[in-house]
Amino acid sequence: MRILVTGGAGFIGSNLVRHLLREREDTLVRVLDTLTYAGNLDNLADISEDPRFEFMRGDICDHDAARAAMTGVDQVVHLAAESHVDRSIISADAAVQTNFVGTFVMLEAAREAGVGRFLHMSTDEVYGSSLTDRFTEDTPLMPRNPYSASKAGADRLAYSYFITHDLPVVIARPANNYGPWQYPEKLIPFFVYRALRDEHLPVYGNGMQMRDWLYVEDDCRALLTILDRGEPGEAYNVEAGNEHANLDTIRLILEELAKPESLIRHVEDRPGHDLRYPMDGSKLRALGWSPQMPWDEGIRLTVRWFAEHGEWMTRAVARGQEYFENWYAGR
Ligand code: NAD
Ligand code: DAU
Numbered sequence: 001m002r003i004l005v006t007g008g009a010g011f012i013g014s015n016l017v018r019h020l021l022r023e024r025e026d027t028l029v030r031v032l033d034t035l036t037y038a039g040n041l042d043n044l045a046d047i048s049e050d051p052r053f054e055f056m057r058g059d060i061c062d063h064d065a066a067r068a069a070m071t072g073v074d075q076v077v078h079l080a081a082e083s084h085v086d087r088s089i090i091s092a093d094a095a096v097q098t099n100f101v102g103t104f105v106m107l108e109a110a111r112e113a114g115v116g117r118f119l120h121m122s123t124d125e126v127y128g129s130s131l132t133d134r135f136t137e138d139t140p141l142m143p144r145n146p147y148s149a150s151k152a153g154a155d156r157l158a159y160s161y162f163i164t165h166d167l168p169v170v171i172a173r174p175a176n177n178y179g180p181w182q183y184p185e186k187l188i189p190f191f192v193y194r195a196l197r198d199e200h201l202p203v204y205g206n207g208m209q210m211r212d213w214l215y216v217e218d219d220c221r222a223l224l225t226i227l228d229r230g231e232p233g234e235a236y237n238v239e240a241g242n243e244h245a246n247l248d249t250i251r252l253i254l255e256e257l258a259k260p261e262s263l264i265r266h267v268e269d270r271p272g273h274d275l276r277y278p279m280d281g282s283k284l285r286a287l288g289w290s291p292q293m294p295w296d297e298g299i300r301l302t303v304r305w306f307a308e309h310g311e312w313m314t315r316a317v318a319r320g321q322e323y324f325e326n327w328y329a330g331r
Contacts (some may be wrong), residue, residue: 002028003312004105006060007080009033011182012121012216014043016077019220021047031079032069033290034059037319039082041310044268060102066109075227077203078106078158084185085125085147089271092146098130099150107161108170115167118226120158122235123151124212125153129274130245130289136280137173155235162233170230172223173239175277178298179216183315185242185320187211188299192306193258193313202331205269206245210276214240215293225289239281240291243331249299256303266330 003020007013008031020029030117035057058065058082070076082088082101088095103120110118127135128142141156143149146264155171162169184193191201214222222238230236247264254261306313317324 001026001074002030002072004030004032004069004076006032006069006076006078007039008042009039009041009055010079010083011038012177012219013079014181015179015183015216016079016220016223017053018045018047019217020224020316021050021052028054030054030056030069030073032058032060032065036082037323038083040316042315043181060106061097064111065107065135066105067112069114070109070113071113072105073113075119076106076110076115077119078103079121079224081121081151082147085145085264086185087323088147088150090323092150095147095150096266099147100121100153103154103157107158107159107167111165111167113159114133117160117307118167118169118229119223119230120155120157120171121149121223123148123279124173124175124237124239124277124279126152126155126173127277127279129276130278132278133277134278134280135237137283139272144274146271149226151211157320158226159235168172168232169224169293170232171235172218172226172238173235173279174222175212175214175240175279177216177219178213179302182216182297184316185307185323188253188302189226189251189313191253191305192257192303195254195257195263195315196310198259198308200265201250201263202267202328203246203264203274204267207266209243209273210243210245211249212240212243212277213295213298214242214291215237215247215298216292218293222289225284225287231288236284237279237281238284239279241281242291242295243278252299256263257307
């Protein structure tokens, strides 16, 4: 069995590749990744010599690269994306290209190659924001920022390849992942990075927005459950039942680092900030999956992991210098 993981040098991808090589002895893993600012071979260094692992550098928007990567592949887990909401607010260009056009190119290549399964990685953000009503997989998609709109387009394009071309597509819509190897532009690693330097923590608006935190290893198990047992054409919410207001999460980060709450600074809000993504996860749970990592333990070990990988964080932040200076100017 050979599995192609697009975006395998990123956060979830590198965790998934490691998980697959550890848990599935008979599986060969090929990564297709163009190595943007968020993708990094350091994230895969410990498994790079594994004979079951293969890395191909290439852009998912390039038909030739997609075809080459698809050769001899049984299943695809399509993760590659421009994954940051704030960057898509500065410019939607890369998100639209990679997330929508890139998904189209991968679907075409998968159809030509006749792969046995195509897992498309969507997100809970495709539903838009709700304070009360839980999103089921049948809730209409109402994305509210350019990132989530590009993901919603890709989600439905993947579905259309199942309906129109009978490509065995399954779709995952996970909540906010956290854990090792996340690029430090996202809330948890970015705030660890800044707190360790005694720099203020720029909390958007009042900080009362809620996120459902899903440990990345739990998400990896969820993705493989959907790949193995999901029904073609169906989408699956991946919720952790672990919602917290941002300010509470930030206080836990500060507590673990023994840093003062005076570092918290409320700054100009993210335009169109989604307040909450409450999901009903019973469809996936009925397939036998449930999250394992307790929040208290997961957040503490994640904060410690970043604190112990200071050089990795510094190099990662340096690759995004221009973005950080631009977006956080005045924040
Ligand atoms: P990430 O930004 O850490 O990694 C993205 C990877 O894709 C990087 O390795 C990057 O180099 C690669 N990539 C980007 N553009 C590419 C292109 N054109 N061709 C080939 N490779 C390209 O992202 P992540 O947080 O690991 O997210 C992975 C997927 O999961 C994305 O589809 C994202 O939308 C989705 N998702 C993420 C979360 C989360 O909380 N992180 C939650 C739900 C869904
Ligand atoms: O919900 C799934 C999504 O989760 C994924 O689809 C995205 O790829 C992933 O990036 C993540 O999106 P969010 O926008 O929720 O993640 P982010 O880490 O950017 O922000 C989390 C919360 O923290 C959000 O309410 C905004 C807030 N925040 C974030 C940053 C970076 C701040 O208050 N200040 C900040 O500087």
